[in-house]
Amino acid sequence: MSDGGGRFITIEGIEGAGKSSNLEYARGLLEGMGKQVLVTREPGGTPLGEEIRGLLLGHRHTGMAQEAELLLMFAARAEHLARKIRPALDAGTWVLCDRFTDASYAYQGGGRGIEWQRINTLEKWLQGEFRPDLTLLLDLPVALGLERAGTRSAPDRFERETEQFFTQVRNGYLKLAKREPERIRIIDAARPLPEVQEQIRAAIQSSVA
Ligand code: Z5A
Numbered sequence: 640m641s642d643g644g645g646r647f648i649t650i651e652g653i654e655g656a657g658k659s660s661n662l663e664y665a666r667g668l669l670e671g672m673g674k675q676v677l678v679t680r681e682p683g684g685t686p687l688g689e690e691i692r693g694l695l696l697g698h699r700h701t702g703m704a705q706e707a708e709l710l711l712m713f714a715a716r717a718e719h720l721a722r723k724i725r726p727a728l729d730a731g732t733w734v735l736c737d738r739f740t741d742a743s744y745a746y747q748g749g750g751r752g753i754e755w756q757r758i759n760t761l762e763k764w765l766q767g768e769f770r771p772d773l774t775l776l777l778d779l780p781v782a783l784g785l786e787r788a789g790t791r792s793a794p795d796r797f798e799r800e801t802e803q804f805f806t807q808v809r810n811g812y813l814k815l816a817k818r819e820p821e822r823i824r825i826i827d828a829a830r831p832l833p834e835v836q837e838q839i840r841a842a843i844q845s846s847v848a
Contacts (some may be wrong), residue, residue, distance in 0.1 A: 778812065
């Protein structure tokens, strides 16, 4: 939430959950309601953040320490918040972000095994009380997500992880949703695309629009 009238909506999910497909739908929906919308992503969203993204997703640093991975995610996020997200919200723009801090809890916490308390320390330092107004969690069985994602070529450093890793990530997301059911809406992403979009429309309209 910001003072300027913009709203911050994030979209999350495991590999192949359909975030990209549904972000554009959400953008169209909001623009149809007359909102000015900025679509962005994490890690990334700024020139520095996109460079950090290259380090994180590429294969030059395959065995990177998990703490380094977490801190790079937050370094990119610090820049993103300062240069893009907060200024847009303050100007009244609605921000739609492909992943945000919940992904750090799910991937670096659930997937890698870093204690959530440590992630929470970084979140508090960087964000204070700032949280998304709404998070759409696209949830689906890991095997289905990997099957859908498998149609793409050249897997990045995360996409090479095991089914076990993505199961831990999924469980992390579901735990977050259980803790914050008002903010994090679970979308059944295993359904056909029009049904997924209908769930997204309902969540946005009942929550923030
Ligand atoms: N990461 C992290 O570890 N910690 C953090 O704090 C942050 C991120 C912020 C980059 O994310 C990596 O960073 C990510 C976590 C980590 N790694 N992983 N995994 P990313 O978001 O850029 O990467 P991604 O997860 O691979 O997202 P993606 O490439 O955008 O995939 P997607 O959006 O989930 O899926 P999609 O491309 O929209 O859909 C996949 C396919 O399924 C495609 O062919 C669609 O047409 C199809 N699809 C989609 N929906 C449906 C339905 N409903 N039915 C049938 N087929 C469908």
